[in-house]
Amino acid sequence: MMDSKAMCNRLVIRLGWVFGLLCAISIQGEAQEEAGWSKRDSVMVAEIHGHVLGSGQCYEDLRVLCKDIGARLSGSDEADDAILWGGQTLSSIGVGAVRMQPVVVPHWQRGETEKAWMRVDGGAPEPLRISALGGSIGTDGPLEAEVAMFKNFDALDSLGAEGVAGKMVFFNRPMDPLMINAGSAYGGAYEQRSKGAVEAAAHGGVGALVRSLTHALDTFPHTGGMRYDDEVRKVPSAAVSTVDARRIAQLLKDGREVRVGMDMGCALFDDKSQANVIAEWKGTEFPDRYIVVGGHLDSWDIGEGAHDDGAGIVQSIEVMRTLHALGYAPRHTLRVVLFINEENGNNGGKTYALRARERGEWHVAAVESDAGGDAPRGFSIDASDSATAAVRSWREDFTGYGVGEMRRGGAGVDIGPLKKEMPAGKRPLMVGLRPNSQRYFDYHHSDRDIFENVHERELKLGAAALTSMVYLLDQLDYDTLD
Numbered sequence: 001m002m003d004s005k006a007m008c009n010r011l012v013i014r015l016g017w018v019f020g021l022l023c024a025i026s027i028q029g030e031a032q033e034e035a036g037w038s039k040r041d042s043v044m045v046a047e048i049h050g051h052v053l054g055s056g057q058c059y060e061d062l063r064v065l066c067k068d069i070g071a072r073l074s075g076s077d078e079a080d081d082a083i084l085w086g087g088q089t090l091s092s093i094g095v096g097a098v099r100m101q102p103v104v105v106p107h108w109q110r111g112e113t114e115k116a117w118m119r120v121d122g123g124a125p126e127p128l129r130i131s132a133l134g135g136s137i138g139t140d141g142p143l144e145a146e147v148a149m150f151k152n153f154d155a156l157d158s159l160g161a162e163g164v165a166g167k168m169v170f171f172n173r174p175m176d177p178l179m180i181n182a183g184s185a186y187g188g189a190y191e192q193r194s195k196g197a198v199e200a201a202a203h204g205g206v207g208a209l210v211r212s213l214t215h216a217l218d219t220f221p222h223t224g225g226m227r228y229d230d231e232v233r234k235v236p237s238a239a240v241s242t243v244d245a246r247r248i249a250q251l252l253k254d255g256r257e258v259r260v261g262m263d264m265g266c267a268l269f270d271d272k273s274q275a276n277v278i279a280e281w282k283g284t285e286f287p288d289r290y291i292v293v294g295g296h297l298d299s300w301d302i303g304e305g306a307h308d309d310g311a312g313i314v315q316s317i318e319v320m321r322t323l324h325a326l327g328y329a330p331r332h333t334l335r336v337v338l339f340i341n342e343e344n345g346n347n348g349g350k351t352y353a354l355r356a357r358e359r360g361e362w363h364v365a366a367v368e369s370d371a372g373g374d375a376p377r378g379f380s381i382d383a384s385d386s387a388t389a390a391v392r393s394w395r396e397d398f399t400g401y402g403v404g405e406m407r408r409g410g411a412g413v414d415i416g417p418l419k420k421e422m423p424a425g426k427r428p429l430m431v432g433l434r435p436n437s438q439r440y441f442d443y444h445h446s447d448r449d450i451f452e453n454v455h456e457r458e459l460k461l462g463a464a465a466l467t468s469m470v471y472l473l474d475q476l477d478y479d480t481l482d
Contacts, residue, residue, distance in 0.1 A: 037397050041475065044326075045468045049401060051322050052464040058314040059456040061089060062373075065313065066304035066451035073134075073301040074341040075107030075272045082297050083275050086338040089317055090279040095324045100275035103351045105341040107272045108135055110301055111265025116238065119144075119259045120251055129241040131221035131302060131446075132266045133193060133210070134344045135228070136237045143236065144168075144261035145206050149252050153191070153199050165204030168260045171196045172211045172249050174242075175441070182215065182437035183371065186444075189213050197237035198229045208237040209260060211245040213441065219243050220446040223300050225344045236264055276348045277338040279320060285331040286364075289478065290356075292335045292428075293319050293367040293470050296342030296414055303449035307440060310451075311373030311459055313338055315433070318463040319470050331474050332364060339414040342370070346413055353417035363428040365473040368412025369466055372443075374435040375458040376465040378405025382419065382430040384482040391431065394472055403465045405434060429473065429481070433466050 052058070069085060072078040083100065091098045110132055117125035145168040150156045152173060156163065171192035175185040193210045200208040212222035221239045228234050240248070251258050277297065283289065295312020299305020320336050339348035356363060378398070381388045392406045410416070411432035419427050435458070443449040 037394050041472060042397065044471060045397070045401075047326055048322055048467045048471065049464040051326060052318060052460050052467065053457070055325070056318055056460045056463055057321065058318040058463045059459055061314040061317060062306060062310050062454060062459065063451055065310050066306050070304050071301045072297065072299050072305060073108070074105040074274065074298045074344060075269070076301065079274055079298055079340065083277055083338075083340065086277040086297055086313070090277065090320070090336060093279070093321050093324055095320055096279060096281040098277065098279045101278055101352065101355065102273055102275055103340050103348050104271050105274050105347050106135075106345050107269040108344065109267055109269065111138060111267060113263055113265035116240070116260065116262045118248065118261070121257050125261065128244050128260065129219050129221050130209075130238040130262065131223040132264045133197075133226040133237045133239060134223055134300065135226050135268065136197065136264070136266055137234050137268070138266045139207070139236045139262050139264045142261055142263045143207060144259055147209070147248065147252065147258045147260050148205070149249060153195070156199055156203055159203060161202070162204040164200065167205055168207045168209055169196070169200035169203070169205040170209045170248060170260070172245055174211065175213060175215055177215065182441050185215070186213055186441055193224050193239065194226050197226055197235050198232050200237075201233045201235045205235060207235045207262060210237065210239050212239045212242050212446070214242060214444065214446070216442040217242050217246070218442075220448050222444060222446045223302060224445045236262060238262060238264065274340050276340055276352055279336045281320060281330055281334040283331050283333040284329050287333050288362065289332045290335055290361055290363045291330075291332050291365045291367070291470060291473055292337055292363055292415065293466065294337035294339055294414060295369045296340070296348065297338040298340050298343050299449075300343055300445050302445070303443070303447050304451055306449050306451045306454050307372040307374075307443050308445065308449055309342070309370045311454060311462065312369035312433075315369045315373075315459070315463040315466050319467045322463070322467045323471065328471070334470065334474070337414075342414050346417070349414040350417045353421040356418065357421040362426050363418055363422065364478040365431070365476075366411070366415040366418050366428040367431045367433070367466065367470055367473070368415045369433040369462065370412050370414065371433065371437065372435050372440040373454040373459040373462060374439055376403045376433060376435050376462045378403050378407065378434045379469060380407055380409040380411055380432040380434055382409065382411040386482045387429040390476055390481065391429070398465070398468070401465065401468075402461070429478075431469060431473070433462060433469070435462055
């Protein structure tokens, strides 16, 4: 048996450990208070995560959006269906009013005909996997031409105005594999898709073929928006799968003659009226100050728009549903906005910001989820120094949920116009949810962007992080921020 002296020593040690732990908790609590994160906030954020992970409905919402409605390009009947679904889903939460904000959107259709082929050294045609780029004109029947390959516009410019006369211009610049952030790699290769048709036509080309913007080596072509210049002749443009792009490139490097043919029936029709879906929950202390959270309801017309941006839509709906379920009463007026037409025009975001300016609304904060449904890693912040510091003061506590990255940068396309339209002193603190980016562009704008490729737990973790951020933004005193 332990003697009395040993027992006393052990008791002293245990009491010392308990006292030290209590002091550490007290010091941590004081540090959190100083950083702007209170014990009450810690409890609330834990409750948010527990509710979403245990009872959240965002995954089922995503299934309905993807499987019952499907792809929903602006101007399509499916986009109309999605707008109605969004309004009904937000209304069913039972918090505040839901309204439709009219938005004029472009109406482009892919058409039933979309095929491509290549001939090597004048041989028989071999099929290519392509996807017309959004906004492209059709080919008006089969179009075939010899291929000229480039990695950038400078190389094309070096040939002069008629450097590729009569040829199919193939832009083959991969996303930079050395960039850790996949979104940055995407941005570095983006211009060949958006401007490729204009550059090809300006140098005499008859069409533009663009390597799909993805790190994946697969047979899925990835579509996306492109634009024309009214001063330059319009030529058709399509994305080709990375597997086919690699084969064409190797053949050309080996000195072989490659001809590519395309037959695409896409066309642009008159603009159409659709709508942003807006749900508004009045604030108890600052009803005339707004915090908006949202994503974009439209998607491209291939796949199901699950990651882009069905995930952001259902996560934004989950914000309102969760806070209401937990009995929370927002201090500022909270708006959930399901934007239309982000993919090919951003008229939803522009219209929302314009109407907000006309009505003199003060948006103190705006939050967007439009980077997929993978596991959340952090947030991007577009704000003043003091507002950025306020958000970053929550970093250490968010890290406990795997969401510790707090970097400055763009917050989102849909909320972006608010920064431009709002007068100085009334520009919102803008935040974007940033999930793991490594797999996102495997699915992005392709037939792989389907419900089955979204992981339920990761989607819910993103919804919980988004809800927590909205809650914390509602705690800030915006009169003290620059």
